[in-house]
Amino acid sequence: MTARLTACLLIPTMLACGAAEEPAGETPPPAASAPGRVVQEWNPPSAPAQPTDLVTREPCTHHDPLRQAFFGDLHTHTAFSLDALGRGGFQTPDDAYRFARGEEIGLSPLDADGRPARAARLVRPLDFAAVTDHSEWLGEVAVCTNPSSPVYDSAACRGLRPGGTPEERAAWQADRLAGRGPVVCGDDGRDCRDGLLTAWEATREAAERYYDRSSDCSFTTFHAWEYTRAPGRSKVHRNVILRNEIGPELPISWIDADQPRDLWTRLKARCNDTGTGCEALTIPHNPNISNGQMFTLDWGGLPIDEQRERAALRSEMEPLVEMMQAKGESECRRGMWDVVGGEDELCDFEKVRYIDGQRPPDCEDGTGEGGLRGEGCQSRLDFVRYALIEGIAQEERLGINPIQLGLIASTDGHNGLPGDTDEYDYQGHNSNVDSDLEKRLTTQAYAPHPLRNPGGLIGVWAEENSRDSLFDAMQRKETFGTSGVRIQARLFGGWDLPDLCSSNDMIAEAYETGVPMGSVLPAREGSGAPRLFVTALADPGTPEHPGTPLQRIQIIKGWVGGDGRFHEAIYDIAGDPDNGARVSRETCALSGEGAASLCTVWTDPDFDPSRSAVYYARVVENPSCRWNGYQCALLPAEERPAACANPDLPWQIQERAWTSPIWYRATDQ
Secondary structure, three states: OOHHHHHHOOOOHHHOOOOOOOOOOOOOOOOOOOOOOOOOOOOOOOOOOOOOOOOOOOOOOOOOOOOEEEEEEOOEOOOOOHHHHHOOOOOOHHHHHHHHOOOOEEEEEEOOOOOEEEEEOOOOOOOEEEOOOEOOOHHHHHHHOOOOOOOOOOHHHHHHOOOOOHHHHHHHHHHHOOOOOHHHHOOOOHHHHHHHHHHHHHHHHHHHHHOOOOOOOOOEEEOEEEEEEOHHHOOEEEEEEEOOOOOOOOOOOOOOOOOHHHHHHHHHHHHHOOOOOOOEEEEEEOHHHOOOOOOOOOOOOOOHHHHHHHHHHHHHHOOEEEEEEOOEEOOOOOOOOOEEEOOOHHHHOOOOOOEOOEOOOEOOOOOOOOHHHOOOOEOHHHOHHHHHHHHHHHHHHHOOOOOOOEEEEOOOEOOOOOOOOOHHHOOOOOHHHHOOHHHHHHOOOOOOHHHOOOOOEEEEEEOOOOHHHHHHHHHOOOEEEEOOOOOEEEEEEEOOOOOHHHOOOHHHHHHHHOEEOOOEOOOOOOOOOOEEEEEEEOOOEOOOOEOOOEEEEEEEEEEEOOOOOEEEEEEEEEEOOOOOOEEOOOOOOEEOOOEOEEEEEEEOOOOOOOOOEEEEEEEEEOOEEOHHHHHHHOOOHHHOOHHHHOOOOOOEEOOEEEEOOEEEOHHHO
């Protein structure tokens, strides 16, 4: 038995190893659309959730009715995903959860003896995580990576696995464009349905194995998958998160539900409305690569009542959005069409969409295609700030806000490394494609690897680290996202909030006198303006890598003006943007002042009670080195890749956190 085969047998049989050579470049995401793509439901369709007794768990020792901050990652892929497998990945859901809990796992490439040449370990384990493998072609991957499958050696299966010839890859593409392709899946699709069930059961079993049901409540897992819709090669992807172990028989993919509303109606029919205890929510990500398609609401001339029904469905099923991940930040971009207000230089943070160094054209009031090829226009609705304002505009017309979203972040890593967000230790997210510094600095793709980042984290304010408590917090939007650091950010709103920062019971008083982030302000009594209470604790880091001090807190406000244009305003409300903090390019050493914590109560000085508005807080650290800055600085000058000197590549950043918003609804007054 060769060393390589020995390494292969360390993972489940269904993930038998592919070819050892590295792929030439990044393969496209698995659900990229193409002419002739077939929409095809499984035969038989997935069964709905069945009545099931939940596995009992011990009460958590650490339970706080005023809620605690827990950090997690709700977006990570393993080699069960077609694209992760194609890039040389071999990690399983078990590996991903072991890593999230602080264990070391191996990474590609494999050495001459067939063993992982790299390793990764999370110095600070996560509190919770979810494996979200692509539901599209999950069954086909299971069939084609199982050596006992009768089609394992077919040209289509060889083309699915890494190392296939151009002719074999063409055979796989031709088969998948037939929907449940007959070569791999059989004439009735049954083989791939069985493969999907096998892979989904393995994913669910891993989540159950690593969920800590003891009173320690040290780690929580969620059953989840990614719905990978890509019309016209625009990225319109969503992760589906289940409250508990009760779920539909099969995950729902874009192949069998080709519109988001089809996904939501199936989730309701097969989960939320079954009375079994099953509950699902969806989280969109990467609107920055959607060519405006993620949040553009095309009602198609429907009667107003049907528009309201669709808006209500979306609002019910989709409470959150992923603001930040490896393929860029989706908060805002300067100079977007018909957006007016203050200049926000911090909108230049981690932008991935450039064509030959130039930002893409503006879609204005339309949409485009081709984001997954790095092509097409970019819309203001590719950014969450302006999508939130669009939600206000829709609410003024419909009486329902379909884009009333809380904010989170995650990684979207394809190495099975949830929470691997430290800039100084970034090893890439795509196996062989970005396995060394030279590749990370030069590999081009629809989101160029030099412009990618380690990804973000979701923060949740919950009573305890259990599935129900965390899921409840996500439903009520008491969440925040970070660019990968562990800043603890919190926002409350009200009309008569006292100056809470000096109170020993500030959080209890905030809940008593106001509402937490994710909420709508209650009706106003009197003539006052909204008051917002914001607190932030800096990431302490570790003894070897201390955290960076905080620079400032900002409030971001958005509204629709009387002219119908989108308005934004940015207020510095705590800290000092001119505190003199610096970072050395040669050593990445920090200098200057900063804060370990910031707190303030702020009153909107420009409040117009006739205009609905949305508010969220952004907490910003002092400057620090970006991943390429760290890794280039560690090398002697003569050993640095030439791309280390690329003047167009930022070497420093300001890490940050974003709270979920609070809304003021003028029609409630």
